[in-house]
Amino acid sequence: MHYDDIKIAPSILAADFTKLGDEVTQAQDAGADMIHIDVMDGRFVPNITMGPLVVEAVKRAVTIPLDVHLMIVEPEKYIQTFADAGADSITVHIEACPHLHRVLWQIRETGCNVGVAINPHTPPETLAEILNLVDIINVMTVNPGFGGQSFIQRMTSKIATLRAMVSKEQLDIDIEVDGGINDKTISSAVQSGANLMVVGSSIFGHPKGIQAGFDDLHKTLQNELE
Ligand code: DX5
Numbered sequence: 001m002h003y004d005d006i007k008i009a010p011s012i013l014a015a016d017f018t019k020l021g022d023e024v025t026q027a028q029d030a031g032a033d034m035i036h037i038d039v040m041d042g043r044f045v046p047n048i049t050m051g052p053l054v055v056e057a058v059k060r061a062v063t064i065p066l067d068v069h070l071m072i073v074e075p076e077k078y079i080q081t082f083a084d085a086g087a088d089s090i091t092v093h094i095e096a097c098p099h100l101h102r103v104l105w106q107i108r109e110t111g112c113n114v115g116v117a118i119n120p121h122t123p124p125e126t127l128a129e130i131l132n133l134v135d136i137i138n139v140m141t142v143n144p145g146f147g148g149q150s151f152i153q154r155m156t157s158k159i160a161t162l163r164a165m166v167s168k169e170q171l172d173i174d175i176e177v178d179g180g181i182n183d184k185t186i187s188s189a190v191q192s193g194a195n196l197m198v199v200g201s202s203i204f205g206h207p208k209g210i211q212a213g214f215d216d217l218h219k220t221l222q223n224e225l226e
Pocket residue numbers: 011012013014036038069142143144145146147148149178179180181198199200201202
């Protein structure tokens with residue numbers, strides 16, 4: 001994969017919420033392809049974060065798409081709310097949806113891009129019957145719930161399997177990786193077949209600032225992919 005084809009979605013979970021508008025504007029100026037927003041309910045995952053109000057606020061601050069990652073039970077109850085708040089893509093977890101096929105259609109009907117996320121313990125083959133319904137597969141490379149965790153290296157084979165499944169059916173699907181992506185792990189994610197990188201702490205938590213976070217990732221991608 002060429003390095004220009006890699007998209008970066010900074011996750012505001014690691015942003016400074018006292019100046020959220022500023023932070024997402026800086027990320028956009030630094031070349032973010034979209035803004036990733038982690039919605040957690042304290043039930044599907046052991047943490048509570050943000051809801052539609054934050055999506056609405058970020059929408060007013062940037063023009064790039066908003067990638068909303070729902071880590072909540074019964075996501076079907078809130079899909080329209082997040083679409084109305086300004087989401088451009090909505091991702092639900094396979095583990096939270098006994099009727100995943102129906103929920104993916106529900107997202108499609110809002111006009112948003114459709115995403116499915118898969119926890120580290122869930123095998124890639126569980127997505128086989130719904131592959132044709134999605135625009136994004138989010139392969140969780142940490143257990144969802146918190147930023148700043150370590151990339152689970154074993155997930156690279158899952159990424160490769162999913163990339164092969166997608167290519168075999170000639171589908172146009174972004175394979176997103178989420179959790180522990182930094183200048184040490186980004187290459188193995190890309191080399192195994194991911195093209196959309198969610199990055200929280202290595203961008204918003206970078207000691208030298210947001211632009212430096214992007215520069216480090218781009219440097220690694222340029223050195224290792226060209
Ligand atoms: C984890 C979230 C991630 C998180 C990634 O549950 O889904 O999007 O923000 O953060 P880092 O990049 O710090 O691992």
